[in-house]
Amino acid sequence: MSPDGMWSIGELAAHAGVTVKTVRFYSDRGLLPEAGRSTGGHRRYGPEALDRLRLIRSLRTLDLPLPDVGRLLDREGALADALEDAVAGRLRDLGTQLSALRWREAALHALRDCAAAERADRLRLIGALSTPPSTAPMRRFWRRWLPPRLPAGLVGRIMELSVPEPPGDPTPDQVLAFARLHAFTTGSCPDGTRLRAEEYRSGAGGRPAVLYEGLGEAYDLAAAELLAGREPREGDALDCFVSAYALAHGTRDTPAFRRVLAGTLAAEPRADLYWQLTGELWGPARPTPGAADDWLRTALSVPAAGPEAA
Structure with a gap:
């Protein structure tokens, strides 16, 4: 010096x-x-x-x-606090970057391991995704489907139950399932889904919030039945399911109403591919609302289901 x-x-x-x-x-x-x-x-x-x-x-x-x-x-005088915030932010950034790398790796495996004839189609599907992928198209899909003017809290719960988050460390099959789900929800009128949306809007007796609140509870009960490996049957899950429709229509749960409801639901267009692909992303440990709905519809058709008419 x-x-x-x-x-x-x-x-x-x-x-x-x-x-x-x-x-x-x-x-x-x-x-x-x-x-x-x-x-x-x-x-x-x-x-x-x-x-x-x-x-x-x-x-x-x-x-x-x-x-x-x-x-x-x-901020040298408060460096410890400032550094904690900076490190936390950097960790979030790195987590996003690592997730993107895992998605790219799994996507490359999905392309490498398929038959040559499938490769171009898979590339188009996977190439339409951002990295890591966004759930925005699925959320827009649900906003088109859901009745208007539902309470914001209820819409949030429906989204949470129905929109699969992209796995942080996906398998090639999960990348492909998410890419197909993206294509499904961004297509024009997939699988009659918009028709079904209109039927829900007009068929909930003017009380769609009541219907969707009750369906959420019924799906939770049916999911427990599915995880226990039980066949569709009468019980609390089915009663809750029918009650949701009855309350929305301002009527009672009777054998006659159940017969009409079973016929109405059997004729509805379904978004089965959406739930199939969501199930591939979630795995068997988490039944989808679509699987719960299938279980409940089947239970509704079981002979002698429902309470005695008053």
Whole structure:
């Protein structure tokens, strides 16, 4: 160190174990202020610059962008809290990047491991997805399907039950299932789905919120039956299912109503492919609302189902 207690740029670089170019780079970007200039116009740095330079290097090893490094240095007095926030944000970013890499890897396996004749079709399906993929098309699909003016909380619960999140570490089959689900929900009028939406809007007796609230409870009960491996039958799940429709139509659950309901539901268009693909993403441990609906419809058709007419 010179008699004035200052270092040249070369001396600072040597003490820090970095190149002069590195010191100049951080100085030019305002991260490493100079303490002054020599009579010859050369940069001079005080001893505190060494600790600051080491801190900058440490932050950069976390792959933090330079603007974030600058903000952290400006908050040096509260560095611990600021660093915690920066690390948490960086971990989120890395999680997204890792998820994208896993999706790309699984997508490549899905393309590599199929028959040559299928490869072009698979490429078109998978290529339509963002990486990692978005659930926005499925959410738009459900907003078109659901009756208007449902309470926001109810819509949120329906979305949670019906829209599969992309797996963080997908298999090639799951990538393909998600790609097919994306294609299904972005197609024009897939599988009569919009027709079914109109039937729900006009067929809920003017009380669609009552219908959907009751169906959610019935599907939960039916899912428990499915997980237990029970065949469709009478019981609480079926009673809840029929009650939802009866309440929506302002009538009672009677054998006659059940017969009419069974016929009405049997004639409805179905979005079976949606639930099949969702089931491939969720796996057998989580029955889909579509599987629960199938179980309940079958239970409704079991002979002598339902309470005695009053």
